[in-house]
Amino acid sequence: MKPSIPKGTRDFSPQEMVKRNYIFDTIRGVFRNYGYLPIETPSMENLDTLMGKYGEEGDKLIFKILNSGDFLDGLKDKDTSAMSAKEMTKFISEKALRYDLTVPFARYVVQHQNDITFPFKRYQIQPVWRADRPQKGRYREFYQCDADVIGSPSLLNEVELIQMIDDVFAKLGVPVIIKLNNRKILQGFAEAIEAPDKMLDIAIAIDKLDKIGEEGVKKELVEKGFSGNQVTKLFEYLILKGDVIRGAENIHYEENVNKDPLYLSGMLSTKYNSNKNFVINETLSSGYFELQKVVGVLKNYTELKASVVPDFSLARGLNYYTGTIIEVQIDRDKCKSEFTSSICGGGRYDDLTGIFGLPNVSGVGISFGADRIYDVIEELGRFPKDVGGTTKVMFVNFGESETLYCLPLVIELRENDISAEMYPDIAKFKKQMSYADNKKIPYVVFVGADEIRKGVVKLKNMTSGEEKEIKSDELIKHIV
Amino acid sequence: MKPSIPKGTRDFSPQEMVKRNYIFDTIRGVFRNYGYLPIETPSMENLDTLMGKYGEEGDKLIFKILNSGDFLDGLKDKDTSAMSAKEMTKFISEKALRYDLTVPFARYVVQHQNDITFPFKRYQIQPVWRADRPQKGRYREFYQCDADVIGSPSLLNEVELIQMIDDVFAKLGVPVIIKLNNRKILQGFAEAIEAPDKMLDIAIAIDKLDKIGEEGVKKELVEKGFSGNQVTKLFEYLILKGDVIRGAENIHYEENVNKDPLYLSGMLSTKYNSNKNFVINETLSSGYFELQKVVGVLKNYTELKASVVPDFSLARGLNYYTGTIIEVQIDRDKCKSEFTSSICGGGRYDDLTGIFGLPNVSGVGISFGADRIYDVIEELGRFPKDVGGTTKVMFVNFGESETLYCLPLVIELRENDISAEMYPDIAKFKKQMSYADNKKIPYVVFVGADEIRKGVVKLKNMTSGEEKEIKSDELIKHIV
Numbered sequence: 001m002k003p004s005i006p007k008g009t010r011d012f013s014p015q016e017m018v019k020r021n022y023i024f025d026t027i028r029g030v031f032r033n034y035g036y037l038p039i040e041t042p043s044m045e046n047l048d049t050l051m052g053k054y055g056e057e058g059d060k061l062i063f064k065i066l067n068s069g070d071f072l073d074g075l076k077d078k079d080t081s082a083m084s085a086k087e088m089t090k091f092i093s094e095k096a097l098r099y100d101l102t103v104p105f106a107r108y109v110v111q112h113q114n115d116i117t118f119p120f121k122r123y124q125i126q127p128v129w130r131a132d133r134p135q136k137g138r139y140r141e142f143y144q145c146d147a148d149v150i151g152s153p154s155l156l157n158e159v160e161l162i163q164m165i166d167d168v169f170a171k172l173g174v175p176v177i178i179k180l181n182n183r184k185i186l187q188g189f190a191e192a193i194e195a196p197d198k199m200l201d202i203a204i205a206i207d208k209l210d211k212i213g214e215e216g217v218k219k220e221l222v223e224k225g226f227s228g229n230q231v232t233k234l235f236e237y238l239i240l241k242g243d244v245i246r247g248a249e250n251i252h253y254e255e256n257v258n259k260d261p262l263y264l265s266g267m268l269s270t271k272y273n274s275n276k277n278f279v280i281n282e283t284l285s286s287g288y289f290e291l292q293k294v295v296g297v298l299k300n301y302t303e304l305k306a307s308v309v310p311d312f313s314l315a316r317g318l319n320y321y322t323g324t325i326i327e328v329q330i331d332r333d334k335c336k337s338e339f340t341s342s343i344c345g346g347g348r349y350d351d352l353t354g355i356f357g358l359p360n361v362s363g364v365g366i367s368f369g370a371d372r373i374y375d376v377i378e379e380l381g382r383f384p385k386d387v388g389g390t391t392k393v394m395f396v397n398f399g400e401s402e403t404l405y406c407l408p409l410v411i412e413l414r415e416n417d418i419s420a421e422m423y424p425d426i427a428k429f430k431k432q433m434s435y436a437d438n439k440k441i442p443y444v445v446f447v448g449a450d451e452i453r454k455g456v457v458k459l460k461n462m463t464s465g466e467e468k469e470i471k472s473d474e475l476i477k478h479i480v
Numbered sequence: 481m482k483p484s485i486p487k488g489t490r491d492f493s494p495q496e497m498v499k500r501n502y503i504f505d506t507i508r509g510v511f512r513n514y515g516y517l518p519i520e521t522p523s524m525e526n527l528d529t530l531m532g533k534y535g536e537e538g539d540k541l542i543f544k545i546l547n548s549g550d551f552l553d554g555l556k557d558k559d560t561s562a563m564s565a566k567e568m569t570k571f572i573s574e575k576a577l578r579y580d581l582t583v584p585f586a587r588y589v590v591q592h593q594n595d596i597t598f599p600f601k602r603y604q605i606q607p608v609w610r611a612d613r614p615q616k617g618r619y620r621e622f623y624q625c626d627a628d629v630i631g632s633p634s635l636l637n638e639v640e641l642i643q644m645i646d647d648v649f650a651k652l653g654v655p656v657i658i659k660l661n662n663r664k665i666l667q668g669f670a671e672a673i674e675a676p677d678k679m680l681d682i683a684i685a686i687d688k689l690d691k692i693g694e695e696g697v698k699k700e701l702v703e704k705g706f707s708g709n710q711v712t713k714l715f716e717y718l719i720l721k722g723d724v725i726r727g728a729e730n731i732h733y734e735e736n737v738n739k740d741p742l743y744l745s746g747m748l749s750t751k752y753n754s755n756k757n758f759v760i761n762e763t764l765s766s767g768y769f770e771l772q773k774v775v776g777v778l779k780n781y782t783e784l785k786a787s788v789v790p791d792f793s794l795a796r797g798l799n800y801y802t803g804t805i806i807e808v809q810i811d812r813d814k815c816k817s818e819f820t821s822s823i824c825g826g827g828r829y830d831d832l833t834g835i836f837g838l839p840n841v842s843g844v845g846i847s848f849g850a851d852r853i854y855d856v857i858e859e860l861g862r863f864p865k866d867v868g869g870t871t872k873v874m875f876v877n878f879g880e881s882e883t884l885y886c887l888p889l890v891i892e893l894r895e896n897d898i899s900a901e902m903y904p905d906i907a908k909f910k911k912q913m914s915y916a917d918n919k920k921i922p923y924v925v926f927v928g929a930d931e932i933r934k935g936v937v938k939l940k941n942m943t944s945g946e947e948k949e950i951k952s953d954e955l956i957k958h959i960v
Contacts, residue, residue: 003529003591003836006575009522011588013595014602017518033894035871035901037919038497042489042621043523043577043607044543049483063524066544066573068611072565080560085552093546095486097523108491111483115493117918119904122494127523131548141522154904156883163891301887356483391515403636407781411643414513421515424599424634438597439517 008132008140018389023172023370023377024125027145030167031123034160036147039122041104044095051096053103053355055319061131064093097129101146102320102352102365109150110356118151118361125370137341137375148365150353158294158324158348159302161366165328165344166304168368173382175334176306176343179327181314182291183347188284189237189312193230201226203315206238210313210340238312290323307331316345323348326366335380343372390419393443393479394436397423402447409445409457409475418479436462443479488612488620498869503652503850503857504605507625510647511603514640516627519602521584524575531576533583533835535799541611544573577609581626582800582832582845589630590836598631598841605850617821617855628845630833638774638804638828639782641846645808645824646784648848653862655814656786656823659807661794662771663827668764669717669792673710681706682714683795690820718792770803787811796825803828806846815860823852870899873923873959874916877903885932886925889955898959916942923959 005011012020031038050062067074074091098104101124109116125145132138147164149157162178169176183199186206190199205220212220214235221231280288291310298308306328316325328344330337346366353361377383393413395406406422413420423432436444446458451469459478460467470478485491492500511518530542547554554571578584581604589596605625612618627644629637642658649656663679666686670679685700692700694715701711760768771790778788786808796805808824810817826846833841857863873893875886886902893900903912916924926938931949939958940947950958 003587004526005522005529005587005591006524006526009524011522011592012520013592014517014519017520021518032869033897033899035874035899035919037494037869038492038501039494040492040497042485042491043609044486044489044621046484046486049485060548063548064546065577066546066569068540068543070565072568085550088552089546097545107483107485111485112491112493117915119915121901129523141524149904152904154906156902156904160902160904167894297884297887301884302891389512389517394515404777404781407777411782414647417513419513419515421601422636422640424629424632424636424640426634435597435599439515 006140008134008138010139010141014389018387019377019383020370020374021389022383022387023373024143024145026171027168027368027370028123028125030164030171031145031147033167034121034147034164036121036123039105039108039124040126041098041101041108041124043097043127045098045104045107047090047094047096049107049356050099050103054099058099062099063097063129063131064089065095065097067092067094098126099130100128101126101144101367102148105146105148105150106352106363107356109361110353110358113358119149119157120151121147121149123147137372139371143370145368145370146365148363150363151361153362155290155293155297155324157364158290158326159297161346161364162294162298162308162326163302163304165326165366166302166306168344169328170305172373172377174343174373174376174380175331176328177331178304178306178308179311179314179329180291180295180308181311181325182287182323183321183325184283184287184323185291185312186287186315188281188287189234191281191283192237193226193233195226195230198224198226200319202234204317206313207315207317287323294324316347320349320352321347322350323362324364330376337376337379339372339376339379341372342369343376344368390439391421391441392418393420393445394432394439394441395420395422395445395447396429396432397426398446398448399426402449402452405452406445406447406457409472413476413479416476418476445475486620488614488618490619490621494869498867499857499863500850500854501869502863502867503853504623504625506651507648507848507850508603508605510644510651511625511627513647514601514627514644516601516603519585519588519604520606521578521581521588521604523577523607525578525584525587527570527574527576529587529836530579530583534579538579542579543577543609543611544569545575545577547572547574578606579610580608581606581624581847582628585626585628585630586832586843587836589841590833590838593838599637600630601627602630603627617852619851623850625848625850626845628843630843631841633842635770635773635777635804637844638770638806639777641826641844642774642778642788642806643782643784645806645846646782646786648824649808650785652853652857654823654853654856654860655811656808657811658784658786658788659791659794659809660771660774660788661791661805662767662803663801663805664763664767664803665771665792666767666795668761668767669714671761671763672717673706673713675706675710678704678706680799684797686718686793687795687797689793767803774804796827800829800832801827802830803842804844810856817856817859819852819856819859821852822849823856824848870919871901871921872898873900873925874912874919874921875900875902875925875927876909876912877906878926878928879906882927882929882932886927886937889925889937889952893956893959896956898956925955 044065047064051059071092078091080088105122105124109120123146125143127141127143129141131140134140147161165178186203187199190196190202201224205217205224209217218231222228295308295310298304314325314327316327325347326345327342329342330339344366348362348364350362351359352363395410397403403422410420410422423435442462444460444462451457455472456469457472457475458467458469459475524545527544531539551572558571560568585604589600603626605623607621607623609621611620614620627641645658666683667679670676670682681704685697685704689697698711702708775788775790778784794805794807796807805827806825807822809822810819824846828842828844830842831839832843875890877883883902890900890902903915922942924940924942931937935952936949937952937955938947938949939955
């Protein structure tokens with residue numbers, strides 16, 4: 001029997017773990033620094049909680065857990081002869097592995113609403129599972145690192161979340177572009193071309209602009225039932241993106257600005273005077289306003305390292321977003337990377353908890369994809385050299401009396417928070433040294449009969465190769 | 481629809497999380513300090529990897545995952561009419577959630593043996609899942625914190641693991657008793673009463689000595705087929721535990737000691753002279769020797785805070801142990817606790833990787849039960865007051881121009897690793913203060929129109945109630 005693990009899953013070696021922990025610790029540090037508090041939810045949720053929240057495709061990708069004990073009990077008195085797997089699942093499975101952290105979080109908020117002080121700023125770093133076809137960079141078990149604020153409609157939260165994204169990637173040394181859009185803008189487009197119910201179709205199609213180009217998107221929209229006229233008009237709106245947003249730099253964060261629709265249409269006038277068809281409907285206007293407000297505050301009151309780029313073609317697939325949407329990509333002008341997919345994303349959802357019976361609670365959040373971030377930092381060669389985690393001092397084992405002589409020294413180092421280990425076996429010197437090498441241990445101590453007699457130890461600095469004899473009780477002073 | 485979670489699982493609130501993290505961080509810190517390195521394995525393993533490793537009862541408690549896609553495919557051409565759930569599982573489930581960290585670790589070692597430098601000291605802190613009947617203190621998802629050394633037969637590893645246990649509980653402020661035994665002693669008993677194949681029956685029965693008393697154990701053994709004579713003889717051995725081990729204090733850690741069986745029987749002679757039936761067979765002798773060596777080094781060369789108590793009735797259920805066994809209980813003489821069950825345990829296994837095709841690799845390890853430890857510290861009221869994790873400074877939100885004035889101050893604090901947050905909404909003052917109270921935030925900053933004009937902020941120390949006006953650019957100096 002040759003041991004293996006399920007496809008799409010991974011073991012993490014110590015070398016990988018210390019790098020992964022460096023990423024998690026960085027993200028966690030930023031979350032905490034902004035006043036977010038941790039929660040955890042169970043790996044398994046009731047099947048009811050998850051089903052129907054991620055679309056039909058999503059439902060299929062949820063890992064279901066077979067009822068424990070005699071699961072056939074659930075099928076008693078049922079005619080199974082013509083039953084499909086999907087139907088049968090209901091009777092033999094009640095639980096499933098979580099698919100993301102957002103739906104369990106919404107469930108958490110509703111279930112514990114009486115114990116929570118709102119606005120509730122929480123972070124959550126846990127694995128999720130998806131029965132996706134495994135491929136390079138896509139796994140069946142992977143970690144999400146989420147931060148959300150729930151119960152506050154303020155755009156200040158958006159500003160803060162974008163600052164957090166900037167902080168995380170600055171600390172990790174990864175140059176990024178933060179793309180922004182607002183679902184209300186997309187909805188406004190849909191209304192402007194008289195297809196108010198088809199915002200998601202539009203969003204899904206224009207999301208592919210990068211991949212299939214303008215013609216491809218137009219073709220897809222026609223196939224979805226849009227008229228040629230509607231498609232042409234939609235693209236008149238889309239092309240405008242650059243102009244509108246440059247204006248955002250001059251916007252100040254004033255409370256009353258959205259009460260004056262002229263304020264926005266005024267800004268747009270240069271471009272749109274020549275186009276009589278262009279209508280700024282109310283939805284579009286409020287989407288523009290929100291986007292400009294967020295960008296304006298970021299540009300005028302913070303100093304981000306990342307580029308913030310409004311992009312009206314940004315859609316994001318998840319259908320619970322209703323306001324701001326955020327997507328982060330590698331800034332390939334500033335570094336050599338093959339990665340084009342998103343490494344962080346998020347947005348505002350006005351009614352996520354509504355599905356669990358608590359309506360009208362606005363939330364906004366972001367999610368870091370730790371696995372992709374790992375691959376990017378590895379590709380860029382930007383993991384710090386001393387990412388930590390290994391033993392500082394190893395004592396070579398020359399025999400039992402030598403070991404007993406060293407034991408109090410090992411204990412003393414540990415008491416001073418210097419990680420130390422005694423090689424456990426009386427093995428060949430070469431083997432012990434190669435153990436220290438492999439583990440990248442910076443200091444090795446030798447104690448033989450001579451040293452014991454003289455009350456000293458021999459300390460070797462493994463980086464410089466330098467060896468020196470020092471008094472036993474002064475060892476700790478020589479470890480940097 | 482009222483949201484809920486599967487029975488036996490739990491949500492963790494921020495208040496619980498910071499306490500849990502305090503426990504995990506303490507354990508992780510000790511693991512690292514002793515030179516152990518982290519690994520992680522997937523939550524799901526192939527069903528083959530897990531089945532048959534935990535006994536028949538264990539197999540039932542493993543959570544199986546339904547094959548994704550059309551799982552009925554696996555049943556095509558099969559006659560399902562008389563199939564039991566157990567049989568059917570093979571065809572509709574290939575994966576399962578891990579049941580402990582030890583078996584996946586053994587699988588890991590065998591799978592990656594060519595990349596590992598032995599002895600391999602690894603730690604692993606991850607959840608495990610068991611379909612046990614939920615009850616107080618017993619959950620279906622819970623964390624294990626394991627440290628193991630594999631590829632080293634040295635008893636120094638046992639010594640170190642016990643030091644680690646002592647360190648962890650000393651740091652957590654939980655007084656404990658560390659009970660020790662050795663499976664070879666139990667096997668030696670079995671051989672001495674001429675039932676060499678029945679070590680596990682003996683182990684399981686005497687493990688219940690605490691619960692059902694001497695008579696209960698004797699009855700169980702008779703039911704298992706032991707003769708009255710065998711049972712009587714077994715108890716003659718068991719009673720001796722105190723005497724033998726006190727002698728251990730005088731043992732020095734000498735290499736040749738186990739070559740002289742008289743050395744041990746000599747120690748036992750006082751007691752056993754009067755008992756002609758008593759035979760120290762070879763297995764028993766080597767078990768005694770190992771136990772005494774471990775205890776001897778601990779007593780003579782370390783300064784443990786915990787009591788170390790050899791206990792021949794200690795058995796532990798897991799049948800892969802072959803040498804030392806360790807179990808940790810609350811020291812109820814030193815603190816008021818209702819907990820009688822074990823909060824940490826471990827032992828040596830000589831052939832765990834053998835089941836995956838790599839025989840003769842000795843390992844030894846310990847496992848901390850974080851959930852029980854949590855309950856104990858809570859019961860004893862010994863969580864530190866400032867267990868950390870909350871925001872240090874909150875800025876009250878009096879309006880948008882005030883917010884924009886504060887934003888650079890918030891950023892400055894965060895850049896200095898002082899966690900800070902701006903209340904996001906222009907809410908009532910009382911609501912904002914009660915948010916700060918609930919979150920136990922120690923400093924609150926007020927900035928109104930007056931303060932902006934004067935270039936100052938008002939800082940309130942929430943513990944002392946003291947308020948002072950300070951220059952905006954000196955805020956950071958006033959946060960301790």
